[in-house]
Amino acid sequence: MNGTCGRWCAGGACTRQRLTVTIGQARQAGEDLSRPATPPPPPRPTVPAVVFLPPRRRFTDVAAVTAQSASLAAIAVAHLVKRFETVTAVDDVSFQVASGSTTALLGGNGAGKTTTISILLGLLTPTSGAVTVLGCDMLRHRYRALGAMNFSSPYVDLPRRLSVVENLTVYGQLYGVRDLRRRIAELARELDLEGFLRRPTGSLSAGQRTRVTLAKALLNRPRLLLLDEPTASLDPDTGDWVRSYLERWRTETGATILLASHNMAEVERLCDRVLMMRSGRIVDQGSPRELIEHYGRQTMEEVFLDIARSQSQPFVAAEENRR
Numbered sequence: 570m571n572g573t574c575g576r577w578c579a580g581g582a583c584t585r586q587r588l589t590v591t592i593g594q595a596r597q598a599g600e601d602l603s604r605p606a607t608p609p610p611p612p613r614p615t616v617p618a619v620v621f622l623p624p625r626r627r628f629t630d631v632a633a634v635t636a637q638s639a640s641l642a643a644i645a646v647a648h649l650v651k652r653f654e655t656v657t658a659v660d661d662v663s664f665q666v667a668s669g670s671t672t673a674l675l676g677g678n679g680a681g682k683t684t685t686i687s688i689l690l691g692l693l694t695p696t697s698g699a700v701t702v703l704g705c706d707m708l709r710h711r712y713r714a715l716g717a718m719n720f721s722s723p724y725v726d727l728p729r730r731l732s733v734v735e736n737l738t739v740y741g742q743l744y745g746v747r748d749l750r751r752r753i754a755e756l757a758r759e760l761d762l763e764g765f766l767r768r769p770t771g772s773l774s775a776g777q778r779t780r781v782t783l784a785k786a787l788l789n790r791p792r793l794l795l796l797d798e799p800t801a802s803l804d805p806d807t808g809d810w811v812r813s814y815l816e817r818w819r820t821e822t823g824a825t826i827l828l829a830s831h832n833m834a835e836v837e838r839l840c841d842r843v844l845m846m847r848s849g850r851i852v853d854q855g856s857p858r859e860l861i862e863h864y865g866r867q868t869m870e871e872v873f874l875d876i877a878r879s880q881s882q883p884f885v886a887a888e889e890n891r892r
Contacts, residue, residue, distance in 0.1 A: 649698035676846030729771025
C-alpha cells in the first residue's frame with residue numbers, strides 16, 4: 570500500500586484518488602446535458618482475454634451435466650451449496666431461468682435468497698456447485714457475463730451528496746457505457762427524472778430514488794436484470810408505475826428478470842415462474858397459476874404462507890409422486 574490515503578491501494582494506484590477524478594468528471598459532464606455530445610472515443614474491446622485455468626475438481630461433474638441445458642437458459646444453477654462456518658445458507662439448490670422470462674425467487678427472511686443472488690452476481694464464491702449466467706461459468710469467467718448484467722435494490726443507496734446526473738455519470742463510466750450523455754438523457758425521459766437531475770440524490774423521495782436506482786441498473790442495457798424488492802416502500806400509484814415500466818421494458822428488450830419480492834400481487838402480475846425457498850432449499854416451483862391451483866388458494870400470498878408454514882405438500886413433490 571503506497572497511496573496517499575493509506576488504504577484501498579495496490580500497486581501505487583490510489584482508489585480514492587481515482588474516484589475523486591471520476592466524480593470531478595461527472596460534475597463537468599453533468600453541467601449541461603443539452604449541449605451537443607462530443608463524438609464517442611473508438612470502442613474498446615469488451616471481451617477480456619481468455620485465460621485458461623485448470624478445472625476445479627469439485628465443480629467439474631455438475632458443470633458437465635448442465636452444460637447443454639445451460640446454453641438455453643439465462644441462468645442455470647446446479648447443486649449449489651454455500652456454507653458460512655457451521656451455517657448452510659444454500660443447500661443443494663438447482664434451478665434454471667429461461668431467457669426472456671421474469672422469474673420470482675421467493676422465501677421468508679433467512680431462506681437463502683440474498684445469498685443466492687450474491688452468488689449469481691459474482692459477489693460470493695459457492696462452497697460447491699455450478700452457476701452459469703448468460704452462457705458463462707461464473708466460477709471461472711464471471712467477468713464475461715457481468716458487463717451484460719445489472720442489479721437494483723432500494724436497500725442499496727447511491728452516494729447521497731452527488732446529484733442524480735453525477736451518480737449516473739459515475740456509474741456509466743464504471744460500466745463503460747458509450748455515448749453516456751445521450752444514454753442518461755434517454756433514461757431521464759423514460760423514467761421521468763428530468764425534473765430533479767441536478768438535485769442531490771439524498772434529498773429525493775422514496776419513489777424518486779427508486780426510479781434513479783432503476784435508471785442506474787439500466788445504463789448498460791443489461792440482458793439480465795436482478796431486482797430485490799423493486800417497489801418496497803412505494804405508494805400504490807408509484808409501485809404500479811414501476812411495475813408497468815418493467816413489463817414494457819422486458820417486452821421491448823427481450824431481457825431476463827430475476828425478481829426477489831415480498832409483494833405477492835407483484836409476483837402474480839410480473840412473473841412467468843416462481844421458485845420458493847425455505848431453509849436454503851428450493852421446496853417448490855411453478856407458474857403462479859399452477860401453484861395457486863395446487864394449493865387450492867385464491868392468491869399467491871396464501872400460497873406463500875402455506876409453504877412458509879409447511880402446511881401443504883409441495884407442488885413439485887406432488888408432480889413427482891404422480892409419475
